[in-house]
């Protein structure tokens with residue numbers, strides 16, 4: 001009986017921790033993106049050299065800027081929606097033709113691998129709005145976008 005109790009406690013804890021992980025966007029970010037995309041821009045030359053992709057705030061800045069200039073006059077809500085839809089597609093089907101990154105980014109890092117099989121659509125629905133809110137750049141008076149530090 002005691003063994004059964006221990007086993008069921010372990011099973012319940014596993015389910016709880018799994019459910020917690022899957023609902024926590026910051027954990028998803030650490031597990032699925034951060035190994036490639038650092039969250040902020042670093043000034044440390046050693047870190048810059050070891051980077052395998054643009055930092056997340058820089059990536060989101062270019063993405064939002066790209067979406068904003070492609071579809072003029074979007075409200076904040078529409079801009080968020082369209083940026084998330086872009087990411088949802090890009091994570092499974094990355095393509096240089098779709099990109100908002102500059103050429104220099106591709107010369108340096110190459111194209112992002114497809115994350116099919118690595119992240120589910122359900123996880124994306126939890127993670128992407130959080131990424132957008134956390135890294136969304138700030139619009140300037142001249143229409144350009146500035147990194148959120």
Ligand code: HEC
Pocket residue numbers: 032033034035036037052053054059060062063087090091094095098099100101105106109110111112113115119131
């Ligand atoms: C194995 C490394 C790797 C992982 C993991 C990774 N990325 Fe990327 N990502 C890249 C590279 C390299 C680029 C730059 C080249 C490009 O745009 O394809 C990039 C570009 C992007 C872009 C820019 C798209 C554009 O406009 O061109 C977005 C958005 C993005 N990543 C989001 C994510 C998110 C969200 C995650 C986590 C769910 C993630 N990435 C995980 C390597 C990675």
